[in-house]
Amino acid sequence: MPEIKTRQVRKGTIKSLDRAAAMTCRLKDVQTRTKDLIDDPRTRSSGSPDEYASNRITGMAQDAGTDAVYMAERTAAWAEGKIRYAVSHAQDGVPASPVRTQGFIRFRKRQLAEKQQIAGRQRSLRNYGSREKSIRNFANSRQLARTKGKEKAIREFARQRTVVDSRKKSLQSVRITKRAARRTGRMVQRTARRLRDLIRSAKAMIEAISAGGIVCLVTVLVCILFGAAFYFFGDDSSANYTPVSPEVEAYSAVIFKYAGQYGIGEYTELIKAVMMQESGGKGTDPMQASESGYNKKYPHSPNSIKDPEYSIKCGVQALAASLKEAKCKNPMDMDRIRLALQGYNYGNGYISWAIARDGGYTVENASDFSDMQAKKHGWKSYGDKQYPAHVLRYYPYGNYNYGIGNGKIVSVAARQIGNKGGQKFWSWYGFHSRVEWCACFVSWCSDQCGYIKAGIMPKSAGVGGMISFYKNKHQWQTRSYKPSAGDVIFFDWGSDGSPDHVGLVEKCDGRTVYTIEGNSSDTCRRRSYPVGGRQIYGYGVPKY
CATH class of the missing domain: 3.90.1720 (endopeptidase fold (from Nostoc punctiforme))
Known part of the structure; x- marks a missing residue:
């Protein structure tokens, strides 16, 4: 078998196998062995020569791969040992080869770089600690300043709030005082008006006594009693009462005279209220009775009567007839008084018509009657649709404020x-x-x-x-x-x-x-x- 050649590497470097040459030698060896086996009788029973050669080549290829891996692992281990040896000798101060010196320099550089990084981090941490401490000090001082500012602001707000509350309470007290003063003033005015009414009634009584009329005296006493009852048991609606004018008051004696003569002496205040609504006590026909059926002296045209006393006489007769037709019981019988007053304005035909239709006076039937009469006569209007409400403004004994209107x-x-x-x-x-x-x-x-x-x-x-x-x-x-x-x-x-x-x-x-x-x-x-x-x-x- 031929000897496997190796290539010598320069001293100081890692030796490696020439894998290509080794593979060539192995293939030659396989071919030689294959030829021998073909000629050997022992191999003929194991198959054809081609199969044997193929199996042999495959096994040799596997062996070659295994050997190559093994040699590579040994080479790597050997190189690692060399590097460790160089590093250990460099640390001990032993001179090293150029390869060892270069590795040592690189190692030292990395070591110095790491030390510098560590030192830099330590300095950063120290600086960070200083900055953090400064920030904490700054935050504490700022928080303290804010706290003081807030306390000052709170004190100032509380002071201003106290001032505002004091002003509000003062204004509220003023408003309450004003309302109380207004109420007191209204009560004083009501009391004064009622006292004036009582005084007028008393004057009328004195006049009746001086005239010797016992019937008139009883009538005036009834009026006084009704006035007193209204004073003590009346309600706040009387606050809307408007006293009659001095011109009307000047006719008190004449009114009293004819009221007693025609049987309605207790209604003297109602007669005054009618006169106030009709003329305010002015003119020669203060009761506006010229068109009344009781006017026998003057033409039946507006303001034709030239004698105020005659006007009062005619007007009292007409009102007495209306009160009788409406079946008024007393000066406080307000439902029938309204019916009588509207009859005084329209004529007594309204009274019977309203009773037949609605059982008495209503604002609605008064309006309908007026429209009906205006249409019948071809006039634009007929009478005063709100006559009772207008008269009762001046009547001190009636609760004229309720249910009156349109x-x-x-x-x-x-x-x-x-x-x-x-x-x-x-x-x-x-x-x-x-x-x-x-x-x-x-x-x-x-x-x-x-x-x-x-x-x-x-x-x-x-x-x-x-x-x-x-x-x-x-x-x-x-x-x-x-x-x-x-x-x-x-x-x-x-x-x-x-x-x-x-x-x-x-x-x-x-x-x-x-x-x-x-x-x-x-x-x-x-x-x-x-x-x-x-x-x-x-x-x-x-x-x-």
Whole structure:
């Protein structure tokens, strides 16, 4: 077998096998052995020569691969040992070969670089610690400054809050004092008016005594008793009472004379109230009785009577007949007094007609009767639809404030209850799509009664415009007012001084206001509120 040749490597380097030469030698050896085996009789039974050669070559290739791997592993281990040897000798100070010196230099460089990195990190940590300490000191000082600033701000805020609270309490005290003063003033005025009424009644009694009329004396005593009863048991509605003028008071003796003569001596204050409404006590016909059936002296045309006493005589007779027709029981029988007063204005034909239709006076039937008579005679108007309310302003004994007003507009509004969406009202006003329609509803009801055309009520789609209308006409009342049917009620839901809703008063019983409102949850419906409630902003009081 030929000898396997190796290649000698320069001393100091790693020896390696010439794998190609080794493989060539091995293949030659395989060929030689294969030839010998072919000639050997022992191998003929194991198969053909080709198979044997193929198997042999495969086995030799595997052996060669295994040997190559083994030699490579030995070479790597040998190189690693050399490197470790060089490093250990360099650390001990033993001179090394150039290869060892270069490796040592690289190693030392890496070592120095690592030491420098470690030192740099340590310096960074020390610097970071210093910075962190500085930051903590700065934060502490700033926090301290902020704390002091906050404490100062809190003290200042508390001081200002104390000042504001003191001012608010002072203003509140002033408001309370003003309200108390106003209430006291109103009470003093009411008391003074009632005392004046009692004094007038007392004067009348003295005059009756001096005249020797015992019947008149009893009548005056009855009036005094009614006045005293009203003083002690009456309600706050009398706060709206307006005293008659001095001109009317000047006719007290004449009024008393004819009231006693025609059997209504206890109604002297009512006669004065009628005169106040008719003329204010001025002119030659203070009772406006020229067109009365009891005028037998002068033509039946307005203001034809030229004798004030004769006017009073005729007017007292007419009023006495109305009171009798209405079956009034006493000066406090307000339902029948209203019926009698409207009959005095329209004529007694109204009294029987109203009793037959509704059992007595209502604002609505008074309005209907007027319209009916105006149409019948071809006139623009007939009488005063609100005559009882206008007279009773000057009557000190009656609760004239409740149930008086314009029942016609209330009746119109009541027929719209249940309407949803309000299209009927906002489209009437001229809008092509839905708007907040509470004011449109009130304006529509006013128009149906002819009050917009007459200038009694405004046409407005906004609450503010309506309020300005009534304030400019001096027809405005605050929320403490006890309203009448037909008054316009305004609301301020947020209590911020900005009104935002309007409706119509249906009635008031002295404690509760009953209303009919459009756009109340997008519906026309009835509602109620306590008199003087916070949500009430005020009232418009039209002069129907």
